[in-house]
Amino acid sequence: MSDTFDQIFVSLKHWLLGYLPVWSQPVISCLLSIAVIIVAFATLFAITTWLERKGLARIQNRYGPNRAGIPLTNISLFGLGQPAADGIKALTKEDIVPFAADKLVHFFAPVVLVIPVLLSYAVLPIGRNMVAVDMDAGLLFFFAVGAATELSVFMAGWSSRNKYALLGAMRAIAQMVSYEIPLILSSVSVIMMVGSLSTVKIVEAQSTYHGLLPDWFVFTPWGFAGFILFMISALAESNRSPFDLPEGESEIVAGYFIEYSGFKFALFFLAEYLGMFAISGLGITLFLGGWHAPFAWLTWIPSWAWFFIKLVTLVLILIWIRGTVPRLRMDQLMNFAWKFMLPMALLNLVGVAIWHFMTPGLPRWLVGFALVVGPYLLLGRGLMAGKNLAKRTYRFAE
Amino acid sequence: MNTSDHPYLFILLLGLSAVAFALIPLGLAWLWAKKYSPKKENAIKNATYECGLESKGDAWIQFKSEYYLYAIIFLIFDVETIFLLPFAVSFTGLGVGAFISLMVFLFLLVSGLAWAWLKGVLTWK
Numbered sequence: 001m002s003d004t005f006d007q008i009f010v011s012l013k014h015w016l017l018g019y020l021p022v023w024s025q026p027v028i029s030c031l032l033s034i035a036v037i038i039v040a041f042a043t044l045f046a047i048t049t050w051l052e053r054k055g056l057a058r059i060q061n062r063y064g065p066n067r068a069g070i071p072l073t074n075i076s077l078f079g080l081g082q083p084a085a086d087g088i089k090a091l092t093k094e095d096i097v098p099f100a101a102d103k104l105v106h107f108f109a110p111v112v113l114v115i116p117v118l119l120s121y122a123v124l125p126i127g128r129n130m131v132a133v134d135m136d137a138g139l140l141f142f143f144a145v146g147a148a149t150e151l152s153v154f155m156a157g158w159s160s161r162n163k164y165a166l167l168g169a170m171r172a173i174a175q176m177v178s179y180e181i182p183l184i185l186s187s188v189s190v191i192m193m194v195g196s197l198s199t200v201k202i203v204e205a206q207s208t209y210h211g212l213l214p215d216w217f218v219f220t221p222w223g224f225a226g227f228i229l230f231m232i233s234a235l236a237e238s239n240r241s242p243f244d245l246p247e248g249e250s251e252i253v254a255g256y257f258i259e260y261s262g263f264k265f266a267l268f269f270l271a272e273y274l275g276m277f278a279i280s281g282l283g284i285t286l287f288l289g290g291w292h293a294p295f296a297w298l299t300w301i302p303s304w305a306w307f308f309i310k311l312v313t314l315v316l317i318l319i320w321i322r323g324t325v326p327r328l329r330m331d332q333l334m335n336f337a338w339k340f341m342l343p344m345a346l347l348n349l350v351g352v353a354i355w356h357f358m359t360p361g362l363p364r365w366l367v368g369f370a371l372v373v374g375p376y377l378l379l380g381r382g383l384m385a386g387k388n389l390a391k392r393t394y395r396f397a398e
Numbered sequence: 399m400n401t402s403d404h405p406y407l408f409i410l411l412l413g414l415s416a417v418a419f420a421l422i423p424l425g426l427a428w429l430w431a432k433k434y435s436p437k438k439e440n441a442i443k444n445a446t447y448e449c450g451l452e453s454k455g456d457a458w459i460q461f462k463s464e465y466y467l468y469a470i471i472f473l474i475f476d477v478e479t480i481f482l483l484p485f486a487v488s489f490t491g492l493g494v495g496a497f498i499s500l501m502v503f504l505f506l507l508v509s510g511l512a513w514a515w516l517k518g519v520l521t522w523k
Contacts, residue, residue, distance in 0.1 A: 033408070034411060092427070096443065110420060118412060118413075118416040158458070160457075164448075180472070188479065191489075330522055335521065343508075346504065357494060
């Protein structure tokens with residue numbers, strides 16, 4: 001019974017394709033998968049915008065959106081109609097292009113941004129037998145298309161012919177480029193343990209249960225360090241707070257998309273969130289066991305449901321971080337990437353190798369633990385030395 | 399019928415769908431604007447935004463050379479990660495010796511990073 005639910009989308013697709021002529025099946029099969037990916041993640045985007053505004057409002061002692069609900073009635077549903085209202089607003093707003101802008105590049109930047117973001121979903125396993133393309137070089141494909149978003153960011157910043165936009169684009173490129181290396185290096189540790197670049201194989205490698213806990217990579221010393229490094233880099237890659245310098249509202253207003261209005265602005269917003277889901281999904285695949293249930297007795301819940309439960313949990317944590325952590329300064333951001341993240345990610349590779357060569361047991365855990373905590377303390381203390389930092393005092397409103 | 403049997407077809411179709419996903423709403427918005435709210439452009443409204451002040455000078459200017467230095471270091475490490483990937487894939491079948499020789503390769507690159515660090519390139523000014 002649980003198997004039927006687990007494979008419901010896969011069997012549904014097979015059943016639908018059975019009614020079609022054989023020659024059209026490959027194309028229709030691809031289009032059906034694409035439609036499911038786009039609809040599922042666009043819906044998640046709509047819910048997340050509402051969730052984020054509600055969550056941030058709660059953190060800041062406000063109500064957040066609470067009016068828009070079902071049209072022509074008084075039912076407000078905690079403001080759940082807000083995403084639809086936002087969508088209509090974006091579609092009907094005037095599209096202003098500055099006279100000074102490079103019109104063609106200005107138009108293509110948001111379109112170019114959406115392509116790599118959606119392409120990265122091709123290799124993301126969202127359930128058992130539910131990966132669009134099981135590529136041997138899946139991870140490499142993900143990082144390759146993920147890096148292409150930088151092109152669009154610079155297209156937007158440069159073509160707007162606006163000082164803030166250019167500043168924002170330069171910052172965004174410097175930031176994304178710097179955090180890409182710890183991002184890839186922290187996933188290399190997983191590749192070393194699994195011995196494959198295929199996302200499906202990586203999820204399979206985490207399928208067993210060891211006592212109470214599952215064999216997810218996050219429950220090893222190197223995996224835990226790798227997961228933290230990966231998520232910090234993922235935050236920076238998706239330009240989210242506390243790494244939202246490229247769009248820092250209080251200094252450069254909106255950064256590289258300052259001159260965009262109407263649906264082009266909405267496309268930037270959408271691509272940013274879809275990118276965040278994709279990279280969080282990759283974090284789940286690499287470290288959090290993909291679509292596997294956390295406990296053996298919970299395997300009756302469908303695999304795709306587990307993937308989305310994990311994804312929403314990660315997104316909620318990211319919203320929480322956005323609501324509580326202040327924005328970094330540019331020099332702090334670059335120093336953190338090159339002087340802390342990169343050495344830690346490289347040392348983590350040594351940690352994973354030693355974990356692999358040692359026999360299972362308590363000594364392995366102690367050595368693995370020491371190889372994470374030792375460098376962390378030494379590097380952290382070393383970088384803080386001579387900074388003459390005082391403890392910050394806060395004053396709260398009564 | 400699995401989409402994995404035709405990976406290139408799927409990626410091509412996904413790319414095309416992404417273009418359509420961006421262009422269709424833009425087209426709808428354009429049609430709406432054409433019918434109900436035609437463009438009323440003027441020099442002030444379509445001026446470059448600079449917080450309400452009139453913008454001075456061109457935005458297409460030279461920028462800090464620090465960005466290039468970071469880009470060069472990035473390039474070195476990005477190529478390094480490409481070399482790391484095949485090693486990582488075959489790591490489970492390799493012995494300690496192969497691992498140590500890779501560590502020597504990593505050490506050479508890290509010494510470059512350490513040199514840049516001591517030189518002060520990594521300190522944002």
